[in-house]
Amino acid sequence: MTTPTPALQITGLSKSFGTTQAVTDVNLSANPGRVLALLGPNGAGKTTTMRILLGLVSADTGEALIEGRRYAEIPNPARRVGAVLDAGGLHPGRTGAQHLGITAEMIGATGERVTHLLQEVGLTEAAHRRIGGYSLGMRQRLALANALLGDPAVLVLDEPANGLDPAGIRWLRQYLRAFAAAGGTVLISTHVLTEVALVADDLVIIDRGRSLLSGALDELTSAEGRDLEQLYLSITTAPTEATTHSTATTEVHTETETLR
Incomplete structure (x- = not known):
């Protein structure tokens, strides 16, 4: 059985902000057809790691690659990777349909894709309501639809279940499992153990900025x-x-079949 080439590869990643060391020697890889959970307490360095992966923050040392390239090197990156780091950055005066329509025009997605995703995430009835009236869970669904507009092969999601009710969490879990089953790669960050146990194939535990x-x-x-x-x-x-594990990271390797 051949080990697949990782869709995401982070090696020796370190980043400090002034005197604060946000991440130190973080390592992870995520394979096609798998859901990888980046699990750790609040402040562990999960979001910083994802921001570096997506080119929003520069690393001090190490590298973060998506399909073998830095995010900035990917042509029309929305066609390869969809990301949700914060569902709060949505214009409250626009409707959900308008928000997706603007993104679709920017990346070359169709109006039919917008309509399909509004239905997929359960926002068809709310599509023409202003986002300012959306609940946190509805904003999370809209942000996910926005990330999916380019039909990406990779999803990077920071605390994606935040604000979702139990039915929404179940829907998200099923969606991510189906996305991976179709050959996609999913990286999620979370501190919710129960969701990791139900959705993840692979796991990286991070704390105090270290994997x-x-x-x-x-x-x-x-x-x-x-x-x-x-x-x-x-x-x-x-x-x-934690100190002991951080100086000698335990690795468990397993071979997985490439689904893409």
Whole structure:
């Protein structure tokens, strides 16, 4: 069985803001047909890692590649990678349909694609309402639709379940699983253990700016003889344990079949 070329590859990534070290030697890879969860407490460095991957912040050291290239090197990147880092940056005076229509015109997507995605994310009835009247969950759905306009092969989502009700979380989980099953690559950041257990194939645990543990989720829990909660808390709560793991990252490698 051939190991697929990673769709996302982050190696030796470090970034400081003044005297604050945001990430230190972060490493991860995400393969086509898989959902990778970047799991860690608030302030662990998850968002900074994603911002560097998407070219919004420059790294001090290391590299972050999407399909072998830096984000800035990808022609019309919305056609290859869709991202949601913050659903709050939507113009409150525009309607959902107007917002998607503007993005579609910029990246060369069709009006039919806009209509399809509004239906896909459950916003058809709210399409002509102003975004200022949307709930947080509706804004999350709209932001996801915006990320999908270019029919990308890769999704990068920061806390995508934030603001969704239980039905919305279930819908998102099913959508991401279907996206991966069709050969797409998904990277999500979260601190919600239950969702990781239900949606992720692979896992990277990050804390204090360092990637501490990575590998296939089922193999990690099996090898450690602990469930996900026990494994996560054993690594992220005790400073001595976190330091130990950060200096010698545990890697569990597994071969996966390329689906794309």
